[in-house]
Amino acid sequence: MKKLALSMMLFLCVLAVAGAAWCGDNGDGTVTVNGRVWLKDAWCLGWGNWGFAMLRPKSLAHGQCGLTDNSKPGDWRLPTVDELKAVYPYKGQFRPARGTLHWSSSAYRGGTTDAWLVSMRDGSVHGQEKKEIHYIWAVRGGQ
Incomplete structure (x- = not known):
């Protein structure tokens, strides 16, 4: 039954975006979505202002936040x-990862004082002053 549920979940992930997108739990504290590896525990890194949010993921490594993926500081x-x-x-x-605003590394309107946030409640995007406090999430790969 568990295998069937996992298979169905993976199948639905593949279908979600016209067959082009995919996702899967890697079983090591990470989830891969569209070729990017995400920290499974979206709240593990806590919250902070944008400057802290830019630095915090860089120290993430194997053994933290449930990671058993052999990642090293600087990978995230x-x-x-x-x-x-x-x-x-x-x-x-x-x-x-539901109902919370997460910082992005992207500047808002090219400015130095604001950055973009994305809500995991409804997918909306917001510009916010970098001094505000919001959740920090980590990804690796790409960019």
């Missing part, structure tokens, strides 16, 4: 606004 980074928007349809794969 803050996702772009487009990466966060792309992961939104798969939010159910993560703990607990």
Whole structure:
């Protein structure tokens, strides 16, 4: 029964975006979505202002946040606004990436004082002052 449920979940992930997107739990504290590897525990890195959010993922490594993936400090980074928007349809794969605003590494309107956030409640995108406090999530690969 468990294998059937996992197979069905993977099948639905593949169908979600006209067959082009895919996702899967890697069983090592990460989930792969569209070729990017995401930290499964979306709240593990906590929250902070944008400057802290840009630095925090860089120290993430194997043995932290449930990771058993042999990653090293420097492998992880803050996702772009487009990466966060792309992961939104798969939010159910993560703990607990629902209903929260997550910082992106993308500047808002090219400015130095604001950055983009993505809501995991509804997929909406917001510009916010970098001094505000929001959740930090980590991704690796791509960019």
